[in-house]
Amino acid sequence: MTQEKKKGTIQEINGPIVTIRLPGVQNGEQVRIGSLGLYGEVISLEGDEALAQIYESTEMVRPGEPVEGLGHPLSVELGPGLIGGIFDGVQRPLEAMFLKAGDQIPRGLSPLPLDREKLWHFVPSDNLEPNMPIINCARLGVVQETETVEHRIIVPPDIEGELIELAPEGDYNLEETIAQVRDRHGQVHHLKLYHRWPVRKPRPYESRDNGIEPLITGQRILDTFFPLLKGSKCAVPGPFGAGKTVVQHQVARWANADIVIYVGCGERGNELVDVLDSFPKLKDPYTGRPLMDRTLLIANTSNMPVVAREASIYVGITIAEYYRDQGYDVVMLADSTSRWAEALREVSGRLGQMPVEEGYPAYLASRLAAFYERAGRVETMDCGKGSVTLIGAVSPPGGDFSEPVTSHTKEIIQTFWALSKELADARHYPAIDWVDSFSADVGTAAEWWHENIDRGWEKRRAQALAMLARDAELSRIVNLVGPEALSSAQRWVLEGAALVKDGVLQQSALDPVDTFSSPEKQFMLLDLVLTVYDEGAALIELGVPVQELSEMPVLARLRRCKELYDSSQVDQLKAFRDEALSDFKAIHSEYAQRGEQTA
Amino acid sequence: MSAKEYRTASSARGGLLTVADVPNIAFGDRVHIRDQQGNTRNGQVIRSANDEVLIQVFEGTAELDLESTWVRFLDEPVEIALSPEILGRIFNGLGEPRDYRPPIVSNLRRSISAAAFNPAARTYPREFIQTGVSTIDGLNSLVRGQKLPIFSASGLPHNRLAAQIVRQAKLPDDDSRFSVVFAAMGVSYADARFFEEEFASSGVLGNVVMFVNMADDPPVERLTLPRMALTAAEYLAFDLDRHVLVVMTDMTHYAEALREVATAKGDVPARKGYPGYLYSDLAEIYERSGRIKDRHGSITLVPVLSMPSDDITHPIPDLTGYITEGQIVLSRELHNQGIYPPVHISPSLSRLMKDGIGKDFTREDHPHVSNQLYALYARALETRNLASIIGADELSARDRRYLEFADAFEQRFVQQGEDEDRSIDETLNLAWDLLSTFPPQALTRVNETEIAKYHRQSA
Numbered sequence A: 001m002t003q004e005k006k007k008g009t010i011q012e013i014n015g016p017i018v019t020i021r022l023p024g025v026q027n028g029e030q031v032r033i034g035s036l037g038l039y040g041e042v043i044s045l046e047g048d049e050a051l052a053q054i055y056e057s058t059e060m061v062r063p064g065e066p067v068e069g070l071g072h073p074l075s076v077e078l079g080p081g082l083i084g085g086i087f088d089g090v091q092r093p094l095e096a097m098f099l100k101a102g103d104q105i106p107r108g109l110s111p112l113p114l115d116r117e118k119l120w121h122f123v124p125s126d127n128l129e130p131n132m133p134i135i136n137c138a139r140l141g142v143v144q145e146t147e148t149v150e151h152r153i154i155v156p157p158d159i160e161g162e163l164i165e166l167a168p169e170g171d172y173n174l175e176e177t178i179a180q181v182r183d184r185h186g187q188v189h190h191l192k193l194y195h196r197w198p199v200r201k202p203r204p205y206e207s208r209d210n211g212i213e214p215l216i217t218g219q220r221i222l223d224t225f226f227p228l229l230k231g232s233k234c235a236v237p238g239p240f241g242a243g244k245t246v247v248q249h250q251v252a253r254w255a256n257a258d259i260v261i262y263v264g265c266g267e268r269g270n271e272l273v274d275v276l277d278s279f280p281k282l283k284d285p286y287t288g289r290p291l292m293d294r295t296l297l298i299a300n301t302s303n304m305p306v307v308a309r310e311a312s313i314y315v316g317i318t319i320a321e322y323y324r325d326q327g328y329d330v331v332m333l334a335d336s337t338s339r340w341a342e343a344l345r346e347v348s349g350r351l352g353q354m355p356v357e358e359g360y361p362a363y364l365a366s367r368l369a370a371f372y373e374r375a376g377r378v379e380t381m382d383c384g385k386g387s388v389t390l391i392g393a394v395s396p397p398g399g400d401f402s403e404p405v406t407s408h409t410k411e412i413i414q415t416f417w418a419l420s421k422e423l424a425d426a427r428h429y430p431a432i433d434w435v436d437s438f439s440a441d442v443g444t445a446a447e448w449w450h451e452n453i454d455r456g457w458e459k460r461r462a463q464a465l466a467m468l469a470r471d472a473e474l475s476r477i478v479n480l481v482g483p484e485a486l487s488s489a490q491r492w493v494l495e496g497a498a499l500v501k502d503g504v505l506q507q508s509a510l511d512p513v514d515t516f517s518s519p520e521k522q523f524m525l526l527d528l529v530l531t532v533y534d535e536g537a538a539l540i541e542l543g544v545p546v547q548e549l550s551e552m553p554v555l556a557r558l559r560r561c562k563e564l565y566d567s568s569q570v571d572q573l574k575a576f577r578d579e580a581l582s583d584f585k586a587i588h589s590e591y592a593q594r595g596e597q598t599a
Numbered sequence B: 001m002s003a004k005e006y007r008t009a010s011s012a013r014g015g016l017l018t019v020a021d022v023p024n025i026a027f028g029d030r031v032h033i034r035d036q037q038g039n040t041r042n043g044q045v046i047r048s049a050n051d052e053v054l055i056q057v058f059e060g061t062a063e064l065d066l067e068s069t070w071v072r073f074l075d076e077p078v079e080i081a082l083s084p085e086i087l088g089r090i091f092n093g094l095g096e097p098r099d100y101r102p103p104i105v106s107n108l109r110r111s112i113s114a115a116a117f118n119p120a121a122r123t124y125p126r127e128f129i130q131t132g133v134s135t136i137d138g139l140n141s142l143v144r145g146q147k148l149p150i151f152s153a154s155g156l157p158h159n160r161l162a163a164q165i166v167r168q169a170k171l172p173d174d175d176s177r178f179s180v181v182f183a184a185m186g187v188s189y190a191d192a193r194f195f196e197e198e199f200a201s202s203g204v205l206g207n208v209v210m211f212v213n214m215a216d217d218p219p220v221e222r223l224t225l226p227r228m229a230l231t232a233a234e235y236l237a238f239d240l241d242r243h244v245l246v247v248m249t250d251m252t253h254y255a256e257a258l259r260e261v262a263t264a265k266g267d268v269p270a271r272k273g274y275p276g277y278l279y280s281d282l283a284e285i286y287e288r289s290g291r292i293k294d295r296h297g298s299i300t301l302v303p304v305l306s307m308p309s310d311d312i313t314h315p316i317p318d319l320t321g322y323i324t325e326g327q328i329v330l331s332r333e334l335h336n337q338g339i340y341p342p343v344h345i346s347p348s349l350s351r352l353m354k355d356g357i358g359k360d361f362t363r364e365d366h367p368h369v370s371n372q373l374y375a376l377y378a379r380a381l382e383t384r385n386l387a388s389i390i391g392a393d394e395l396s397a398r399d400r401r402y403l404e405f406a407d408a409f410e411q412r413f414v415q416q417g418e419d420e421d422r423s424i425d426e427t428l429n430l431a432w433d434l435l436s437t438f439p440p441q442a443l444t445r446v447n448e449t450e451i452a453k454y455h456r457q458s459a
Helices: A094-101 A220-225 A244-254 A269-278 A306-325 A337-350 A364-372 A404-412 A421-425 A442-452 A457-481 A488-505 A519-541 A546-550 A553-564 A570-598 B158-168 B189-201 B221-239 B251-265 B278-286 B315-323 B332-336 B366-390 B397-414 B424-435 B448-454
Strands: A006-014 A017-021 A029-033 A038-046 A049-054 A066-073 A075-078 A086-088 A120-124 A139-144 A150-154 A161-166 A170-172 A179-182 A188-191 A195-198 A207-209 A233-237 A259-267 A295-301 A329-335 A355-357 A376-379 A385-394 B009-013 B016-020 B030-034 B040-049 B052-057 B070-073 B079-081 B109-111 B150-152 B178-187 B208-214 B243-249 B298-306 B326-329
Touching: A017 A029, A029 A049, A038 A306, A049 A306, A066 A195, A075 A306, A086 A094, A086 A306, A195 A306, A220 A457, A220 A488, A220 A519, A233 A244, A233 A404, A244 A259, A244 A269, A244 A329, A244 A385, A259 A269, A259 A306, A259 A337, A259 B278, A269 A295, A295 A306, A306 A329, A306 A337, A306 A364, A306 A385, A337 A355, A337 A364, A337 A385, A337 A404, A337 B278, A364 A404, A385 A404, A442 A457, A442 A519, A457 A488, A457 A519, A457 B366, A488 A519, A488 A546, A488 A553, A519 A546, A519 A553, A519 A570, A553 A570, B030 B052, B079 B221, B109 B221, B150 B158, B150 B315, B158 B189, B158 B243, B158 B298, B178 B189, B178 B221, B178 B251, B189 B208, B208 B221, B221 B243, B221 B251, B221 B278, B221 B298, B243 B251, B251 B278, B251 B298, B251 B315, B278 B298, B278 B315, B298 B315, B315 B326, B366 B397, B366 B424, B397 B424, B424 B448
Parallel strands: A086 A295, A233 A385, A259 A295, A259 A329, A329 A385, B150 B298, B150 B326, B178 B208, B178 B243, B243 B298
Antiparallel strands: A006 A017, A006 A066, A006 B040, A017 A049, A029 A038, A029 A066, A038 A049, A075 A195, A120 A139, A120 A170, A139 A150, A161 A179, A179 A188, A207 A376, A376 A385, B009 B016, B016 B052, B030 B040, B030 B070, B040 B052, B079 B109
C-alpha cells in the first residue's frame, strides 16, 4: 500500500506551535514544515486546519511555506545498534550528527537513527522452519549487539502468520530481509533486523506479572532500606543540589539490570557528557565489561527545543519495552519528569487550554499515570519474562513536595526516594531522607534477602529504622534542653544512630571501594553496627558510662569499614566483628568483676 | 532588506504592535518602526499569520499612533556583527555601540539565537580555575566551562565578589589568552561605573566586551542582551580560541523583563506570574557555556542574581539552581557581621568540582578536606543553635570545640581581603590549621594518610 504524501501550507507561526492547512492529515501524524523541512507532530485538528508542535526552532519560517504529512505517527527504529548510542528526543543519532554537521544541531537534518551500512552477524533460531505458524514477538534469531548484549530479533508485535522463509546464518545489514511472513490476509511481510513502532502506543504483552526480586543498586540506603523491585516504579524528588543526578547515575552504573536507558530530559548537557565520558571506562560489576555496553542515552538537554522534550520520555520507554519483549530486565531513568511536565504545560499554554494547578493542564495527572504504567514485569508474547523498571527524577520548585508533579507522581509509584536539602547541606550523601522515603515492596524484597543473604534482614532493617526514628525524637529534646537531660541509654541511642548514619547510610559515590556495596556487604555492615550497638546497650545496663563507650577506638574504625573492605572482603568484616566483640567482652568482664566486688 | 514600509498597524498594547495586511513575514524577523517624529525603533516578529503579525517593540510602544507608524521588515533575524574589534567596546542590548564610537563593520554577522550545542560535541569541563577566594577554591571550586551563579540579595557585595573573581581568576601555571564578556541588565549607573572602573584599574579593559542596559533603558532590550553577549563570547571562545569568562548581572532583572513581555502577550502564568517557559528560556542562556571537542577556547559563566526578599525558593534562583552547575550563596547574616566575602557555604555547591580537584589537579587531600570542613561546620552550626538556647556554659567540652571551630572558620577561612589572592595551597593549609583543632579520630572524612601528612598534631 503506497501512500501519497499529503501537501499543504503554513498558516501561522507562534513559537513551536504552527497552524497548518493540510486536508486529510491525521491527529498525531508526523509533518515536515517549511523549506527547511522541520519535523513536527499534529496535536489537534479543526476543519482543514491543524495545529502542529514542532521539534525544532521555527525562527525565520514564514506563512505560506509548504507542509508535508508523512502518514505515520512519531515512531522509533528498534533494532541492533541502539546500545552504546546517544540519541536526541526524537531519536536522531547525536554522534552521527556531530560528525556530519559540527558543534551545533542544525535544523531540518534527519539522519536515520540506526546505521544502515553496518553488518550484523545473524544466527537464526534453530526451532523455526518454513511453513510453521509464527506468533508476534517470536524470536527469529539473535545478533550480538555488544559484548554484553545479545540482541534478540523478534517479529514485530503487529505481525503474525506463517513463516515462509528464514535467512541462514550470516552477515546482514539492517535493510536486508531476514524472514518472510504471510499473514492471514495473505499479505507477505518482509522482516528485517529492525522494525518501527509508534512511541505513544505501549507495546503489547501476554500478561502482567508481580515483581519478585529487588533491583540491586549497590547503594545501601536504597537496597537495604527502601528496596525497589524489578518492574516497579519509583520517584526521586529533591530540590536542586540535593543529589538527584548522582543517585540516578549511581543506579545507572551499578544496578543489576541487563539494559539501562538514561533519558536526560531537560537537564544539563555536561551531565550527559559525564556519562558518555565515564561509562566506557567503568566496569559492570556483574559482567566485568564496560558499562557503556549495556547503556543507551536519550538526550534532550534543557536548551534543546521544548517539544522534543515531551517526546523524549516516550522514545525512551518504547525502546525499554522493546528490550523487555526480548526477555530482558531493563531500567529506565528519566531525569527529570518535571521538565517533561513543564513541556506539557508550555504547549498547553500556547494552545490556550485552561490551566488548573500552577499553570499545568488538567490532563497532567492522567498523562503521568499512563506513562508510569508502562513500567512492569510481564510475560512477553512469546512466553518469556521481561521487565521495565522506571525511575523518574522529580524537580519540585523550591523543594516543595506538595506541588502538582510531585504529588501526582507520588500517587502512582511504589518506591519513593526523597532527597533532603538539610542532609545535602551537611554533605551527608546520598541525601535520601529516611523519614520521608518509603517502599511498598519491603515484604517481597524481604523474601529475596532472607533466601539469598540472611534471615535476619527484615528484623535488622526494622531495628535500624526504629533507632533512627528514636534518634530524631531525642534530638528534638537535646535541642531544647541540652544533652544532659538524657539518660545514658538514650545517649547511647544517639551514638548508635550516628553509627548507622556514618557507617551504613552515608556512601561516597566518588570512593572507588565505597561506591558499590554487594548485598552481602550491605547486610554485614548493618549487622556489624547494630551488634556494636546491642553490646554497648548491654554494658550500659551494667553501669558503664556512655563516655567510655563513645571513646572506644573500635567505633572510629567501624565508621571506616565501608571504605576499607570491598564487596569481596566480607570475611574481613566478620573478623572485624569478632575483634569488636572481644573489646566489648573485655569491658564487660571488667565491670562484671567490679560489680561482684561491690556486691 | 525590503524597502517597502507598511502603515497598517492595527493595535499597540504594552510593548506589542499588531500590523495587518502584510505579506508572509518570517517568524523572528527583525523590524524597524518609524514613528511620527521620524525616529526609528527596533522590533521583532513574535507571531506571524497569513496577513497579520505581532511585533515586540524593544523601545516600547509609548507615543506611537497607529496612523503615522511605518513598519519595515528587514527579512533577517536579530544579529550581531563580530570582529576582534569588539574587545574593549561597550554595546547596548541590540548590539549598537554605546561608547560614542563607530559601529563594528564586519562581514561576519551571527543570529543571536544560536542552535543548541550537540551534547556529543561537548567535552567534560575539568580544569580547575583558581579564583584566590578560599570559599570558592577550597569548597566550591570553579572549573573552566562551568556555569556557576552567585545568589545574592540587595545590599550584599556580589559586585565586589564578581569583580574580585574577574581580577584573580587564573589557571595555575597557565598564561593562555583570556577575555571577559560583561553583560549588565537593568543595572544602576553606580554599578555600571563600578565595573568599568574595576576593569580599567586592573588593566583588563582591552580584553573586555561590555553589553550594558541601564535600569532606565527599555526592559525589552534585556531579553536580547544576554544572547548578544553570549554570541560574542562564543565567537571569542570558539573562533578566536580564547578562554572567556562571562559575568552577567542581574539575571533577576532579565527574568522580570521576560515576565513583563509574557504578560503583555497574554501567556499563561505559572509561578508568581512568571511564564511557564522561564526554565527553558533561562536554560537557553546558561547552557551556552562549556567546552567543545577540538576547540581551544571555553566559556565559563558566572551569572549574578539577587534573590527577591532573600528567598532562595523564589522561581528565579530556584530555576537557575536547577540549570546551573552549582551556586555560590551570599548570606546577609555573615555580611552583617562584617565578613567579606559573605559566602554561606551550606547551601553553596559546585557540581563539577569532583572531577576538577584532587591529585593531578589541585592536591590529593582537597576532596576530603572540603567534605570534612562541610561536615564539621554543619555540626558546629547545630551546636551554635543549641548554645543560643541553653547557653554556651552548659555545653560539653566536645561541643565547645565545635563552637570555637565555627567562629574560627568564619573569621579566618571565609573572611579574606578584597585584594587577597590565596593560592590553593594556602587555602588548603589554612583548612588544616582549622581541622587540627580536632583530634585525628574526630576527622572521619579525611583518610589516615592525609591525617599523618597534614594534621598538625601528627606532623
